[in-house]
């Protein structure tokens with residue numbers, strides 16, 4: 001989504017995006033029919049699409065009319081192949097899908113529908129790009145789409161090293177953390193277990209490397225969780241009870257984690273869940289749960305990937 005103002009300004013003003021851009025191009029409400037991005041393909045080939053939600057806020061529901069998509073990768077981690085016809089991609093998430101050009105020569109809509117106030121829909125080629133077969137006319141597609149087989153995260157399985165570290169039950173890690181996250185409207189903060197992050201005046205890593213102080217001495221109370229090396233960590237992230245601004249995709253730096261419970265599921269999977277680094281934490285009743293090993297020492301952010309919430 002495209003804004004023409006600074007995040008801090010937009011945050012206090014109008015959060016409505018101007019347009020969805022796919023590879024830099026897109027149309028907006030009541031705007032002209034400017035050229036859209038075109039993906040030129042030949043018939044009877046297999047194509048790998050790398051899908052990146054470079055979003056400040058919304059998720060996108062991605063699909064290509066008339067074509068099934070086989071997911072093979074999530075956030076840089078290979079998955080066992082999973083055929084879908086649409087997939088929700090949350091801010092910060094990435095996927096690879098394989099698509100076979102097995103349809104008649106023509107133009108097909110590539111769709112990325114946002115889940116944002118006032119902006120969904122495909123009027124006038126909005127939220128769209130064009131898949132164009134070799135030999136098709138240079139026109140907008142006239143195809144339509146109804147999803148019958150959307151991606152469910154619980155159906156994604158890691159291709160390599162699928163076993164989850166730690167014991168196969170909730171709380172079965174060496175260290176188990178629950179991080180409740182919510183807005184504090186009075187303070188205009190986004191809080192984790194009651195605390196918002198306020199960046200220190202000097203970078204944390206620089207301060208730690210100076211050897212003078214421990215990280216916990218440098219950051220405000222509640223902003224830091226010190227973890228021992230080579231231990232299994234479980235973090236549970238309850239779903240948000242406030243629909244506005246949610247759901248929140250949480251991203252961990254420096255690690256790939258196993259999603260033992262997805263934000264929109266009540267099931268736990270310790271055998272072969274997807275491994276990734278950004279997880280949708282869902283709404284009320286959800287309790288997204290991740291596991292990882294502390295094998296990459298450093299100060300690492302865990303944050304909601306919605307830009308406004310990061311700012312807050």
Ligand SMILES: [Cu+2]
Nearest residue numbers: 248304306309
């Ligand atoms: Cu958020």
